Amino acid sequence: xxxxxxxxxxxxxxxxxxxxxxxxxxxxxxxxxxxxxxxxxxxxxxxxxxxxxxxxxxxxxxxxxxxxxxxxxxxxxxxxxxxxxxxxxxxxxxxxxxxxxxxxxxxxxxxxxxxxxxxxxxxxxxxxxxxxxxxxxxxxxxxxxxxxxxxxxxxxxxxxxxxxxxxxxxxxxxxxxxxxxxxxxxxxxxxxxxxxxxxxxxxxxxxxxxxxxxxxxxxxxxxxxxxxxxxxxxxxxxxxxxxxxxxxxxxxxxxxxxxxxxxxxxxxxxxxxxxxxxxxxxxxxxxxxxxxxxxxxxxxxxxxxxxxxxxxxxxxxxxxxxxxxxxxx
Amino acid sequence: xxxxxxxxxxxxxxxxxxxxxxxxxxxxxxxxxxxxxxxxxxxxxxxxxxxxxxxxxxxxxxxxxxxxxxxxxxxxxxxxxxxxxxxxxxxxxxxxxxxxxxxxxxxxxxxxxxxxxxxxxxxxxxxxxxxxxxxxxxxxxxxxxxxxxxxxxxxxxxxxxxxxxxxxxxxxxxxxxxxxxxxxxxxxxxxxxxxxxxxxxxxxxxxxxxxxxxxxxxxxxxxxxxxxxxxxxxxxxxxxxxxxxxxxxxxxxxxxxxxxxxxxxxxxxxxxxxxxxxxxxxxxxxxxxxxxxxxxxxxxxxxxxxxxxxxxxxxxxxxxxxxxxxxxxxxxxxxxxxxxxxxxxxx
Numbered sequence: 322x323x324x325x326x327x328x329x330x331x332x333x334x335x336x337x338x339x340x341x342x343x344x345x346x347x348x349x350x351x352x353x354x355x356x357x358x359x360x361x362x363x364x365x366x367x368x369x370x371x372x373x374x375x376x377x378x379x380x381x382x383x384x385x386x387x388x389x390x391x392x393x394x395x396x397x398x399x400x401x402x403x404x405x406x407x408x409x410x411x412x413x414x415x416x417x418x419x420x421x422x423x424x425x426x427x428x429x430x431x432x433x434x435x436x437x438x439x440x441x442x443x444x445x446x447x448x449x450x451x452x453x454x455x456x457x458x459x460x461x462x463x464x465x466x467x468x469x470x471x472x473x474x475x476x477x478x479x480x481x482x483x484x485x486x487x488x489x490x491x492x493x494x495x496x497x498x499x500x501x502x503x504x505x506x507x508x509x510x511x512x513x514x515x516x517x518x519x520x521x522x523x524x525x526x527x528x529x530x531x532x533x534x535x536x537x538x539x540x541x542x543x544x545x546x547x548x549x550x551x552x553x554x555x556x557x558x559x560x561x562x563x564x565x566x567x568x569x570x571x572x573x574x575x576x577x578x579x580x581x582x583x584x585x586x587x588x589x590x591x592x593x594x595x596x597x598x599x600x601x602x603x604x605x606x607x608x609x610x611x612x613x614x615x616x617x618x619x620x621x622x623x624x625x626x627x628x629x630x631x632x633x634x635x636x637x638x639x640x641x642x643x644x645x646x647x648x649x650x
Numbered sequence: 651x652x653x654x655x656x657x658x659x660x661x662x663x664x665x666x667x668x669x670x671x672x673x674x675x676x677x678x679x680x681x682x683x684x685x686x687x688x689x690x691x692x693x694x695x696x697x698x699x700x701x702x703x704x705x706x707x708x709x710x711x712x713x714x715x716x717x718x719x720x721x722x723x724x725x726x727x728x729x730x731x732x733x734x735x736x737x738x739x740x741x742x743x744x745x746x747x748x749x750x751x752x753x754x755x756x757x758x759x760x761x762x763x764x765x766x767x768x769x770x771x772x773x774x775x776x777x778x779x780x781x782x783x784x785x786x787x788x789x790x791x792x793x794x795x796x797x798x799x800x801x802x803x804x805x806x807x808x809x810x811x812x813x814x815x816x817x818x819x820x821x822x823x824x825x826x827x828x829x830x831x832x833x834x835x836x837x838x839x840x841x842x843x844x845x846x847x848x849x850x851x852x853x854x855x856x857x858x859x860x861x862x863x864x865x866x867x868x869x870x871x872x873x874x875x876x877x878x879x880x881x882x883x884x885x886x887x888x889x890x891x892x893x894x895x896x897x898x899x900x901x902x903x904x905x906x907x908x909x910x911x912x913x914x915x916x917x918x919x920x921x922x923x924x925x926x927x928x929x930x931x932x933x934x935x936x937x938x939x940x941x942x943x944x945x946x947x948x949x950x951x952x953x954x955x956x957x958x959x960x961x962x963x964x965x966x967x968x969x970x971x972x973x974x975x976x977x978x979x980x981x982x983x984x985x986x987x988x989x990x991x992x993x994x995x996x997x
Contacts, residue, residue, distance in 0.1 A: 365878060365879070367875075367878040373878060376874060380871050380874070383867075416982070421980070471707070471708055475713065475996050475997060476707050476708050476709065476710065476712070476713035476996070477709075477710035477713050477982065477984045477985060477996055478710070478982060478983070478984035479982045479984065479985070479996075480982055481980075481981075481982050481983075482983075491903070564867060567867060567870075568866045568867035568870050568896055568899070569866060569895065569920065569983060570982075570983065570984060572708075572709060572710070572864070572865070572866075572892075572984065573708055573709070573984075574708060574709075575865075575867070616871075616875050619860075619871075619872055619875035619876070619879075620875045620878055620879050621879075622858055622879055625832050625859075625860070625861055626832075
């Protein structure tokens with residue numbers, strides 16, 4: 322038992338311990354990422370070249386944009402499986418509306434983002450007022466949106482990207498940082514700021530960790546749900562535009578599977594399906610872990626099937642290391 | 651219930667690792683292709699209802715192929731109707747689609763499979779009821795459920811692409827290969843053709859064979875890594891134009907486009923635009939008119955004429971100098987040079 326004199330010291334130790342535990346939890350995935358980059362650098366000096374690292378961020382940008390939205394939804398206790406379909410639709414719609422004319426870019430991007438937000442809004446409304454399972458509902462939305470994309474496009478990605486659009490987003494600022502990478506990092510930073518400093522961001526954590534308490538605290542869960550899913554749809558549409566900018570449009574299913582990449586990044590980054598935990602910062606690190614893993618096995622020159630095995634093992638080890646770090650607090 | 655990241659990743663890993671096991675590819679066997687099929691038992695009087703059991707209709711090549719089918723059908727008064735089903739990559743649905751077409755009393759079924767083995771019983775049922783089946787597209791099938799094939803020989807295509815590349819490289823240098831989805835007929839046959847052709851060119855070295863899944867973004871990402879791994883790459887074997895664009899972009903962004911010889915791609919419009927702009931590469935065609943040939947082949951079967959088990963629709967080489975006759979600059983990238991009349995092209 323501590324004496325009166327010892328109590329402040331004990332209290333301080335508890336605070337320091339709590340702070341370091343919280344810091345460790347947030348930083349764990351970054352520690353894993355740095356360790357993985359260190360290992361990767363032993364095999365290829367590409368992983369210490371800023372130009373290559375920024376290019377990797379550019380590669381990750383389309384999935385990353387969607388993953389930001391999925392993170393916010395999952396912090397609130399939901400899930401959004403429609404992001405891959407929205408990415409596909411957005412890439413096709415943006416190209417069709419551009420129609421090869423530079424003057425159409427602004428209108429095409431605004432309309433595409435509106436469509437993405439509208440799909441997210443519909444998800445949010447149905448989940449908030451119908452009490453539908455987000456998993457099943459957004460899966461249904463994905464199926465419907467893929468169908469709509471096929472109807473709209475007739476099976477060919479029939480749009481023509483406007484001149485200057487891809488050139489602008491792929492140029493490197495200072496010969497180093499691609500605009501697309503910068504755009505993604507800016508979006509992620511903004512999301513981190515929102516989740517940490519705004520009432521909206523803090524509300525997501527409260528609703529995710531204890532919906533009953535959130536209700537008693539006067540938070541309007543339904544409005545928050547609609548707003549968050551709308552944001553997720555908007556960010557997925559931004560992911561589609563990012564994909565179009567990075568590699569042009571070559572199919573009507575360009576975003577297929579991205580929903581699972583986004584989910585993997587979010588969960589690896591520490592956001593749980595129960596909600597109330599994690600955040601966008603961790604998702605960015607989780608996303609980069611995935612891309613370092615896939616790029617490393619590619620650079621190593623392993624044969625195709627070995628690449629898949631090794632990439633999978635790297636992800637599992639990274640995930641296990643993360644769990645180990647965060648459970649030691 | 652709390653789901654740990656490890657569990658999610660482990661589940662994803664199992665799914666990812668299982669994918670290559672679905673490989674169904676086989677090479678084309680000349681004797682079987684040349685085999686004569688007697689078709690007297692399929693002979694019927696017109697009018698004919700033609701069923702198309704599409705495994706999928708969501709890529710531009712099959713959309714064009716289907717338009718060729720419709721166009722050819724419109725040229726034959728004896729064809730009264732074309733019924734099209736879309737399985738959307740679902741083998742179970744394709745089985746149901748074929749059974750549905752049988753129950754609608756179609757006289758001929760053209761199909762391209764999602765999973766060849768999964769739909770065999772349904773195809774055999776059609777044949778047993780006197781409905782001939784024609785496999786249409788990029789693969790050859792030999793089995794009781796398939797009466798004949800109208801197909802593009804991917805081994806020949808791969809060989810043409812490889813030899814043109816080696817010629818353009820003057821017979822020496824280090825190359826990479828960009829192939830479609832691992833395990834598909836296209837990937838297996840094209841790689842086999844490349845490996846066979848390379849034996850005649852001892853100064854050609856295959857550095858790496860990669861799978862870009864017909865995905866421009868993935869092909870670009872893989873190439874960005876290959877450029878890191880190999881300080882010198884002299885040539886790229888990439889028969890699929892939509893991936894060739896991604897590969898070429900990666901070389902261009904790395905400032906290394908001048909060092910490399912691009913192989914011919916196919917007649918994908920985005921690639922044809924690239925060839926037009928850069929004056930190199932060319933194309934070896936993967937003709938969408940195979941759909942038209944399938945209709946003609948089906949009509950011969952319905953007339954009771956003996957046919958070969960496999961009707962090969964030949965690929966042709968188009969040099970960069972001749973590409974202007976095929977490219978459509980005002981059309982989307984995701985478009986195909988074809989012999990379709992303007993009014994029959996996809997809208």
